[in-house]
Amino acid sequence: MSAHTDQEGVARWAAVDQYVEEHFTKADAVAATVLENQRAAGLPDIAVSPAQGKLLAVLARSVGARRVLEFGTLGGYSTLWFARVVGDAGAVVTFELEQRHADVAMASLAQAGVADRVEVRVGPAVDNLHTLDGD
Numbered sequence: 001m002s003a004h005t006d007q008e009g010v011a012r013w014a015a016v017d018q019y020v021e022e023h024f025t026k027a028d029a030v031a032a033t034v035l036e037n038q039r040a041a042g043l044p045d046i047a048v049s050p051a052q053g054k055l056l057a058v059l060a061r062s063v064g065a066r067r068v069l070e071f072g073t074l075g076g077y078s079t080l081w082f083a084r085v086v087g088d089a090g091a092v093v094t095f096e097l098e099q100r101h102a103d104v105a106m107a108s109l110a111q112a113g114v115a116d117r118v119e120v121r122v123g124p125a126v127d128n129l130h131t132l133d134g135d
Contacts, residue, residue, distance in 0.1 A: 025050055034076055037075060038104060056081050057081040057084065060085040066086050068092045071094075071125050073096035075108060079094050079118055082094075086117060091117055092117060093118075095128055
């Protein structure tokens with residue numbers, strides 16, 4: 001596959017995301033703040049898009065998720081979507097390799113009012129999997 005084709009594919013997916021965001025998602029100031037905190041901290045700009053975050057929430061809600069396991073917290077953007085779905089009685093456990101990323105995520109999640117239902121475990125996920133409670 002040529003680099004030109006790859007660029008066209010990336011542009012096409014970006015256009016699809018933009019269309020979905022414009023037509024099917026509402027502005028979300030809290031989620032936007034989480035993304036802004038991530039950018040301001042200099043974290044990589046690799047979070048899911050708002051449309052993808054909404055899709056994650058729809059999928060989690062559709063199965064009645066009350067517990068979510070996430071691999072890769074980054075700045076907490078997708079974590080926010082999951083934390084909203086699981087509600088006050090639910091829980092999100094998320095693995096993050098970098099302490100700095102985890103710190104940014106937890107500060108943002110606290111600001112968003114959902115930190116009480118999120119546990120960020122720092123370190124390689126493979127080293128943390130054995131710590132999970134199987135309930």
